[in-house]
Amino acid sequence: METDQTKEFAIANSANKPTSGEKVHVIACGAIAREILAVSKLNELDHIELTCLPAIWHAHPQKIAPGLEAAIAEARAAGASRIFIGYADCGTGGDIDRLCAREGVERLSGPHCYSFFTGNAEFSATWEDDVTAFYLTDFLARQFEAFVIQPLGLDRHPQLKDMYFGNYTKLIYLSQIEDEALQVKAREAADYLGLTYEYRHTGYGDLETELLAASKGS
Numbered sequence: 001m002e003t004d005q006t007k008e009f010a011i012a013n014s015a016n017k018p019t020s021g022e023k024v025h026v027i028a029c030g031a032i033a034r035e036i037l038a039v040s041k042l043n044e045l046d047h048i049e050l051t052c053l054p055a056i057w058h059a060h061p062q063k064i065a066p067g068l069e070a071a072i073a074e075a076r077a078a079g080a081s082r083i084f085i086g087y088a089d090c091g092t093g094g095d096i097d098r099l100c101a102r103e104g105v106e107r108l109s110g111p112h113c114y115s116f117f118t119g120n121a122e123f124s125a126t127w128e129d130d131v132t133a134f135y136l137t138d139f140l141a142r143q144f145e146a147f148v149i150q151p152l153g154l155d156r157h158p159q160l161k162d163m164y165f166g167n168y169t170k171l172i173y174l175s176q177i178e179d180e181a182l183q184v185k186a187r188e189a190a191d192y193l194g195l196t197y198e199y200r201h202t203g204y205g206d207l208e209t210e211l212l213a214a215s216k217g218s
Contacts, residue, residue, distance in 0.1 A: 023049050024215050027071045028086025029064075030055035031139040031147075032113060032207065035176050036086060039208045045215045050086075051075065055139065058090060059151045065095035072103050084214040088112045108210055113137060116206040117174050132169040134195060138176045141186040148189070161193065170196040176204055 024045075028036055030052040040048045051071055057063045068085060075083055085107035087096055100107050110116040114135040115123040140147055149155050152164055171193060173186035178201055190197035 022082065023047050023080065024082045024084055025049045025051065025075045025080035026084050026086050026211070026214070027051045027053065027068060027075065029053060029058070029090065029113075031058065031137070032086060034138070035117075035204055035207055036211065038176075039204050039211050043208070043212060043215075045211065048211070048215060049080070055143075056147065056151070059147075061091035061093075062095075064090060064092050065099050068096065069099055069103070072099075072105065082217065084211075088116055106214065109206060113207075114174055116210070117176060117202045117204065118200075119202070119205045130170075130172060132167065133172045133198075134165065134168045134170070134193065136171060136173045136186050136189060138179070138182055141173060141175075141182045141189065144185065144189045149192075165193050165195065168193070168195055170198055172198045172200060174200050174202045176202065 024047060026036060026048055028050060033050065033052045036048075036050055039045070040050075053064070053067045053071060057067065064087065068087070072083055083103075083105045085096065085100060085105055088108050088110040089096055090112055096107055108116055110120040110123070114137070117137060118126075136144070145155070152160065154161055154164075171186070171190035173183065173190075175182065175186075183199060186199070187197050
């Protein structure tokens with residue numbers, strides 16, 4: 001049976017088709033596959049090849065750097081000469097940066113996707129005002145049950161909700177596309193967690209800027 005997560009990877013894999021010119025091999029989190037493909041299409045970046053690692057690794061960040069190391073080796077063995085990492089730090093405590101330094105590759109700037117979708121400078125400037133916020137992106141609005149409720153065990157132990165979210169005051173939905181159905185899902189997530197709902201449309205933020213720079217080799 002095909003799950004939503006399977007669909008995300010199917011979408012990501014569709015980018016791996018022959019193109020002309022020097023390719024840029026992007027190794028990214030599966031949670032931003034749609035957005036990378038959208039940016040590539042909007043900007044006609046048909047020389048970008050995309051490989052996605054499991055989005056659920058955000059619940060196990062210790063898996064990310066080793067997974068990236070293996071993916072880099074595999075890409076180079078297949079002939080990739082230009083590689084870009086489609087991750088921020090993502091809770092790895094600098095492990096991705098150390099890997100990038102060893103391998104001579106670059107990654108997306110910022111601590112996490114909430115920051116680079118907002119724009120890293122803007123996120124940093126407003127962080128103190130939002131310190132008690134829980135964030136959703138389009139991906140997490142779609143996959144709230146699979147990537148929040150189930151990994152935290154809230155479907156089995158709903159009493160844990162206050163333990164995990166008692167210090168949050170609001171849920172901020174950072175949307176990449178303006179989709180009413182996703183806004184409904186995000187509002188339902190806020191209601192489920194007992195948090196005030198706030199909607200901000202970010203678009204693709206620094207993800208677009210940095211993919212454009214990587215695609216030009218700058």
